[in-house]
Amino acid sequence: MKNFFHRTRLAADMADKILQIAPGSASSSGLFLAAPRRTGKSTFLREDLRPALQAQGALVLYADLWANRKADPAVVIIAAVRSELAQHEGVVARLARSSGMDKVNVGGISFSLDRVGLAGGDVSLSSALVALSDETEKTIVLIIDEAQHAITSESGSDALFALKAARDELNSSSHHGLRVVATGSNQDKLAMLRNSKEQAFFGAPLVKFPTLGKDYVQWFCEQVRLPVALSVEAVEALFARASFRPEMLGAAADALRFDFELLPEDVPQRFSRAVLEQIEASNAEQLRVVHSLTPLQFAVLRVLAGKGQNYAPFETATLRAYQRLLDTVAPDSTADVPNVQQALTALQEKALVWRASRGIYALEDASLRELLEQAGLLVDETAMANASGQPSI
Ligand SMILES: Nc1ncnc2c1ncn2[C@@H]1O[C@H](COP(=O)(O)OP(=O)(O)O)[C@@H](O)[C@H]1O
Ligand SMILES: [Mg+2]
Structure with a gap:
């Protein structure tokens, strides 16, 4: 069996839209692709989109924020940039010159790429990307897989802002352009990267990534x-x-x-x-x-799943909703703020719940909502107002 079904046409079309910016389009701000887990996003990025972008003359950098879930997203993004820099001696020389390393170089100490970074590094991400763009004279496309992970930490958010600065600089007429392509499995989470003015990718188009279709099934058969x-x-x-x-x-x-x-x-x-x-x-x-959760964790998960984007974990009404669920199974437990805080942390550790650095919560995997619904475990608004209508746990 050949390993992958290639979506060459989709990739060429997408590459074209990423690289050729139509007048007035916000796609120079980046492009966001959303599709559920395990439907072939990463495979498409690596096997089809990256080669298509390269074929159209772009320089492609790839950072997978999920390859190691424990790694700091900022570190992963910077590592992707550094490893590309390392392949271009000219860029390294440029950076060394611009940070006053010429004389030191003569002494035999070479410029270290460790100096490229966010706060603390003395060569900013932006100047590193500018040097890369000027040296290669190519449009740089940075692909960030599972990008929602970036806003779970302060330094990840900082990295996104640094990228925004780099993008504004590189997309000015004196350089060759920077595009950021971000993917993620949860549309709500990706939306947070672009919905508000303070976010680094405000206004960037969010597109549903098409799932594999009949041509894939034919190939499979x-x-x-x-x-x-x-x-x-x-x-x-x-x-x-x-x-x-x-x-x-x-x-x-x-x-x-x-x-x-x-x-x-x-x-x-x-x-x-x-x-x-x-x-x-x-x-x-x-x-x-889900069934291994404590009653309070379970109650918190059900309410969160039911409320979706309107979920406010510590509001009085929400606390009451948890309590109503608790009362049916564990009447001695209390859903107060510290307990709920603890439950949310536990749910995060079990990779069921995701938390943005600003304290916004969402289901880690959007498909869990459907599953809870099928099992009659979703808490919706009407059920919240009418505790007797709750299915038992
Ligand atoms: N085009 C394809 N042809 C064959 N198998 C694929 C294809 N795309 C994805 N798969 C398989 O589906 C699984 C999930 O793919 P992956 O790209 O990791 O999904 P995602 O990034 O959306 O979670 C992998 O085992 C992969 O081998
Ligand atoms: Mg993936």
């Missing part, structure tokens, strides 16, 4: 190597039920491939069952974490 061919229509329907996650199809095919007693006539039906089992297993896994 051709490559899958099962004893009989699968029907594209049937697999397409299963793929939609699997929320367009390629791994669900892949794992189902594996299950069949290693079943040595499988009869050819049973293949279509067994494949369909295997996909449904994969979906089931992935839902169960998510709910398993």
Whole structure:
């Protein structure tokens, strides 16, 4: 099986729109792509978009803020810039000159890229990118995967502001341009990077990244190597039920491939069952974490999921909503501010809840909302006003 299905046309089209700015368009501020987890964003960025941008003459830098969730997002972004700088001797020489290193160089001490950074580093991110742009005479595209992670820390937010400064400078007529392409799995979170004037990417277009389609399913059916061919229509329907996650199809095919007693006539039906089992297993896994929560953590999660963008964790009405849920299962517990604070921290540690540095909370994975809803566990406004209508835990 060839490893990836390539979306060459989509990539070329997108690259074109990223690099050629239409008059009046805000896309020079950056482009934001949102799609649920495991639907192929990172794969597309690496396998299709990056080469397409390069083919159109851009210099592409890639920073994956999730490769190591513990790493400081600012450090990851700076590392991506430094590693590109290191590949251009001319740029390093420029930076050394501009920071007065000439004489020191003669003495045999070379310019260290460690000096490029945010506060503290004596070469700003902006001047580093300007030097890179001037030396290569190329438009720089910085791709930030899982960008919402950047606003979970102060230094990450600082890095975004530094990038905004760099972008304004590089997009002036004397340089060759800087574009920032950011992706994330949760639209609400990405929106925070661009919705308010104080945010670094105010006004940048937020686009739904298209999920893999029928052409992918066709490719999958051709490559899958099962004893009989699968029907594209049937697999397409299963793929939609699997929320367009390629791994669900892949794992189902594996299950069949290693079943040595499988009869050819049973293949279509067994494949369909295997996909449904994969979906089931992935839902169960998510709910398993939910069911291991304390009553208060669970109550907080349900209220947060129900309120969505309007969630205000410590308002009196919200505290009352937690308490109502608690009363049905743990009447001795109290939903007060310190307890709720603790519960939110625990939920963050379990990677269920995400917190922006300004104290805004959201579900880490937007699909959990749907899952809670299906399980009848979502707390909506009407249910909040009518505690007796609560499903039990
Ligand atoms: N175009 C594709 N062809 C084949 N498999 C793909 C494709 N895109 C994604 N996948 C598979 O789907 C899974 C999730 O992809 P990934 O790019 O990590 O998603 P995301 O970044 O949206 O979470 C990976 O196992 C990947 O191999
Ligand atoms: Mg990804």
